[in-house]
Amino acid sequence: MCAGITMIDCPYYQRNQCRSCQWLEIPYQQQLAQKEKHLSDCLQGLERNAYRYPPSPSAPRAFRNKAKMVIGGTVERPLLGILLSQEEGQQVRDLTACPLYPPAFRHCFPVLKDFIARAGLTPYNIERRKGELKYILLTESRYRQEIMLRFVLRSETKLALIRRELPALLQKLPQVKVVSLNIQPQHAAILEGEKEIFLTEQQVLEERFNRIPLFIRPQGFFQTNPEVAQALYATASQWVEALPIRHLWDLFCGVGGFGLHCAEALNRRQPKQPVRLTGIEISPSAIFSAALSTRRLGLDKGNGEVSFQSLDAAAFALDRNEAPPELVIVNPPRRGIGKPLAQFLNRMPARFILYSSCNASSMGQDLSELSAYRIQKIQLFDMFPHTAHYEVLTLLERHQA
Incomplete structure (x- = not known):
């Protein structure tokens, strides 16, 4: 898409008035290579035998919403x-x-x-x-x-x-x-x-990624790079579509992007066995938007059991006594999911975990704690070009009883 880009024309950078894009003079393919190297360093061998997809690039300019x-x-x-x-x-x-x-x-x-x-x-x-x-x-x-x-x-x-x-x-x-x-x-x-x-x-403003309606509202998190976010959600739904999943949790769900994409893909494959989705997010504004998407998709009318709740994600998971889901989606803030939740997921026999992270360092620490799981697939998404930051998606499968 933008492999030949060496530097976008930015008057503020050229006059040394803004250095927010610290990598602006690095050729774009080199930016991606450095991020891939950083991701490997953070995982420290945890991705052994995993299938690693090429990084998903971004447009070099005008990509922010x-x-x-x-x-x-x-x-x-x-x-x-x-x-x-x-x-x-x-x-x-x-x-x-x-x-x-x-x-x-x-x-x-x-x-x-x-x-x-x-x-x-x-x-x-x-x-x-x-x-x-x-x-x-x-x-x-x-x-x-x-x-x-x-x-x-x-x-x-x-x-x-x-x-x-x-x-x-x-x-x-x-x-x-x-x-x-x-x-x-x-x-x-x-x-x-x-x-x-x-x-x-x-x-609210209506946005659509891969035909899924999502809603932007004050005080609700929404991805800043819509083209790359659309690719991220599409990949998540493609990875889980063929898996034996009828029950899933979406922890740190935001406006519901991951959970709704995965539920839609699973329902499309097996329409007579609608999935059960529970989304958890601390922000009431984000939950308002997720519930609005649920109604727009008709998932509140008996087509499976879909609910979104404004709760602390870790507290919700640690307090559950019900039958575990087959898939747990986690998209935590930069600090990661933390040791208590990682250890709980180790004990809870969910077969798959879909982990999306904006901080590979904390994700690497979490994956070290998730010793009952192995990475099956991994891909980097360049949500923040011209900086050291990026998003990464991993699919984990349980390998210990």
């Missing part, structure tokens, strides 16, 4: 970008021309700057602890070319002014379908607070 913009400058001339280091005076570097963002975002940024001035949204100053607007968060659904816009503010002081100016904003940016305010009053490095105030009737 999200932008998290720190707000700086003044209310009359706001800056949207990243916070510089403390040595540089806590200034904000404007990054609205970042080549990783989709073209739709570039059209939004000038309009949003004008909106900030009209609504009097003074940028929050960390040193002085004054101001209101901390971040602007954008997310795009490529299925409908729609955008979710979130303002992260210190308080609700400007709510009336935002409501007054919002109709003009939506007229200029008709692709913006979901608008909300997130209230984050703490003087701390926390992106968002618990309180979300919706300013539009619509509260």
Whole structure:
């Protein structure tokens, strides 16, 4: 797809103004090779006899569906970008021309700057602890070319002014379908607070990966690289489709991408024996989206037993006394599933584990604990090109009784 890419044209990198893409000068095939080497080092022989697929590459630019913009400058001339280091005076570097963002975002940024001035949204100053607007968060659904816009503010002081100016904003940016305010009053490095105030009737964006409807909502995790995420979910469903599975758990399920893809593939193969799927995720917002997908797919109407619950994944699993599923899907945060859950899975006789990870180091530690299982298949997905980060998918099969 992009083997010949040596460096994308990024003015911020060339001027040494942003180094978020630390590998930008490394040829893309070399980036993939270095990530493959890192993955092998993390597994330390655990992948012996496993089938390793070639890495799934990414587009080199415009692959992100999200932008998290720190707000700086003044209310009359706001800056949207990243916070510089403390040595540089806590200034904000404007990054609205970042080549990783989709073209739709570039059209939004000038309009949003004008909106900030009209609504009097003074940028929050960390040193002085004054101001209101901390971040602007954008997310795009490529299925409908729609955008979710979130303002992260210190308080609700400007709510009336935002409501007054919002109709003009939506007229200029008709692709913006979901608008909300997130209230984050703490003087701390926390992106968002618990309180979300919706300013539009619509509260979710529909996205589709491999014909499976998934929903983007504030405070719910969603993959940042939709093309690679679609390949990741498709691979997961292909790997499990032919396996003898009628009951599965999807732990750390997010909006349900893995579980719903696998359930759909298994149901398609054996429609007269619908699967039983239980998805667990700590975020209520993500569970709201997963339940919406369940209804859209008709899985809430007797076509198997599909449920999603807002619980701690490890606590849910460790507290189960029921018959174990044939497949456990885990897609944990960077810290991994942890020793207690890994040891529980060793004792619980599930035949297969599908493990997706954004941190191969913690995954390697978890797989060392999962001594009752062996890796059967493994593939790297380059979710984050031009950086050292990546996603990896493994299929494990139990080899000990």
